[in-house]
Amino acid sequence: MATKQLMPDQSTEKSAGGVGDTSMGPAVMAAAASVGLSWYYFFLKGDKQRGLFVGLWPPTILAFASYFKQHQMEQTLSMLTSPGRSLKQTFDSMMGSS
Numbered sequence: 001m002a003t004k005q006l007m008p009d010q011s012t013e014k015s016a017g018g019v020g021d022t023s024m025g026p027a028v029m030a031a032a033a034s035v036g037l038s039w040y041y042f043f044l045k046g047d048k049q050r051g052l053f054v055g056l057w058p059p060t061i062l063a064f065a066s067y068f069k070q071h072q073m074e075q076t077l078s079m080l081t082s083p084g085r086s087l088k089q090t091f092d093s094m095m096g097s098s
Helices: 017-022 026-044 048-055 057-080 087-095
Strands: none
Touching: 026 048, 026 057, 048 057, 057 087
């Protein structure tokens, strides 16, 4: 059986800051809560019409979150590739060097 050895300076924990960069955060949590609420109304309360109505919320919530994330990425891209900037300046700003 192979074992994985870590170097002394490596860490096995991930930072919480990186999670917000790749996920939609509150939108995913709201969509999951909406699915749970939909199941509650549909199966436990027997109110099928309200359960179906609430069940339509998650795609709407995720669509809005996706739109705002794309809008943010478009603004960042347009800022990086604005007229008057050289290719070197664009790459430097992307890589974080000054």
